[in-house]
Amino acid sequence: MTHALIIGGGIAGAATALALGKAGVTSTVYEAYPTGGDDVGAWLMVMHNGMDALRAIDADKPVIEASFRTRDVEYIGADGKTFASGPMGAAHPDPDGPRTIKRADLYLALQGELERRGGKIEHGKRLVSAEITDRVVATFEDGGTAKGDFLVGADGVWSTTRGLIDLDAPKPEFSGVTLVYGYTRDPSVPTVQDTCRLITGGVVCTTSPENETFWAAVVPGPPDDRPWLEVLAAQVAGTDIPRRVITAEQDDVLATGIHHLPHALPRWHNSRMVLVGDAAHLSATSAAQGASIALEDSVILAMCVRDVPDLERAFAAYQRIRAPRAQRLAEMVAKPVRTPEEARENARPEVRAWLYEHEIHWNEVIVP
Template structure:
C-alpha cells in the first residue's frame, strides 16, 4: 500500500512494481494539480532508472547546455551571475521543466502499465499492524491487508502523525512561494530576477505556458486569499524595470492562474520507519524550493527503496539500508535550502547564495 499519489507515491509504485512488488496507491485528490517542476542532475537519472525519462521529456521543456534559466539578473535585467556551478555528470540525462499535472499523469500511466492500481478520491483512514501484515481501512470503507505500507502523503502527512505522534511539525521559513502559470506568447529573458521586494524567475513550457515562480519575505505565516496573492504578485512585479518583468505585469489579470503557499520544511530524525511502514518524500523530508531539488529527492527515494527491498533478506534490513543511503543526502538539500532562505531574508549578496548552491550541487552529484 502506498498512501499518496503525487511524485513520491507514483514513482515508488513504478519502482516497486519493476522489482515485482504489487502496489495499490490511494490519493485523496481526484485529479493531479499544481504548477511546474524542474528536474536536474541525479533526478533525471532516477527518471531514467524508472523507465519514464523519455515519456516525461516528450511533454517537457528540455534545458540544454547554455540555457539561461539559472542566470541571476538585477531588477533592471542586468546580469549579476550565471548561477550556481553544477558538476558534469557523465551519462546523466538533460534537465527538464514539466507542468506538474502532465508529469503526474505520465507517472500514473507508467505505474498502471506495470500493474499498480491507483485509487483517487480515497485515502487510508486507519492502519493496524499485526504479525501477518498491516490491515488498512480506507475512507470509502474498503479494507485490505498489506505486507508493507509506504507513507508518501506529503508535508502534512497523516501517516507520519500516526507512526510518530511526537514527531516535529513543519517549520515556517519566513518566506512565501508565489507561482503563476501564464498563458500567451513567449517572453525573452528566461532566468531569475532579484529585486527589492523579492525574486522571481521564469521558463517556458510546451503548449504556450510560462512558469513564473516568485519568493517574497513574510515574517508571519498568514492565510492568503486569492485577492491577497494577486495583490502581492502585482506589487512584486511593479518593483522591476526589466523588460521581461514589465511585460509580465502587463499580462497579469485578476483571473490569472496563481498559487500562494508558505515555504515550510521538515527533516524527520532517523528512522523514518516503524514496523512494516516507512515514509518517503515530503512526508519525511519536505524542503523549501531554494535548491529546486524536492521532487528529485522523492524520485531518488523511490529508486533506492525499490533497490533495498529487492536486495535485502528482510523488510527491516531493507528499511535500515534505505536510511543509511538517504538521510544525509536529503539533509543536505533541506539544510542548504533553509540556509538559502535565511541568507535571502538577511540580504546576503547573491555571490554568497550562489556559492552555497554550488557546494551543495557538488555534493549531490555523487551517486545516490
C-alpha cells in the same frame, strides 16, 4: 509475492510503485483525491539527479515527453542585467535534464506509465489508520480496508502515515510565506530559451519552446484571498523583468502556503511502514529538489526491499542511506542568498555537484 500498499498517488507514490514493480514487488496505490493530476498545480524542475532516478526504473521517457529542457541558470539584477550565469550541473553527463514540468503533468506521466505496466491505482481512498499484525491492514475514510506486506507513506506534507509511525513526529509548520505562481504567453515578457532566470525582486521564471512562461515568487503572509498580482506588482516595483512578468496578461495565477518540518524526523519507519518524499522530509522550494529527492527515495527504497530480506532491516538501510542526503540539502537551503556575490558563488556548477551528480546504479546490491 510481496505486496505493498502505497498511500498517495503523486510523484513519490507513483515512482515507488514503478520502482517496486521493477524489483519484483507488486503494489496498489491509494490516492485520496477522486481523480489524480488534473489540477493546474505549481511547476517544478526535475534536476539531473531526478532524471537519473527515473532512468534507473526506465521511467524517464514519459517525463521527457511531458516536459521541456532547462539546462542553464541566470541571476539577474533589478535593472535586468545578468550578473551570474552558467549550466546547472556542468560536469553531469545527463543529456536530457534538467526538465521543467507542471506538477500535474508529472503525476500524469508517472501514473500513466504505471498503468501501462499493469499497476493499480485506486482513487478516493484517504488513509485514516493502519494496524500491524503479521502484515499491515490499512483503513480508509470510506470504510474500506486493504492488506499488504508493508505500507509506504507517500502522502506528502500532511502525511497521515508519518503520525502512525511516530505519534511524536513533528507536524508541518507554516513558514510565513506563500508561493505565488503562474503561466503567461504574453509576448511582451522577455524570454531566454533553455534557461531558468532568478531575478532580484524575488521572481523565478523559465519559458517553454512554445513560449509559455512559467513564473513563481514568494510573498510574506498566508495564502489568503489577496489580489496576488497587485501584491506582487507592488513588491517588484522598480525592477525590470519581474515587473514585466507580473504585469503581463496571465493565463493562470495560483498561490499555496509553504510549510516545513521544524526538525528532521528521527524515525522514517517501523516494522511494516515507511515514508518517502515530502512525508519523510520537506525540501524548500528554492532548492528545486523536492521532486528529484523524492524520486531518489522511491528507487533506493525499492532496492533495499529487493536486497534485504527482513523488511525492518531493509527500511533501516533505506533511512541510513537517504537521511544524511536529505539533511545536507536542508542545511544548504537554510542559507539564503542575499547578495550578488553570494549569487555568483551559488551559480558555480561545482557548488551543487554533490546534488546533481548523484547517480543510482540499479544493479548495485544494497548491504544492510
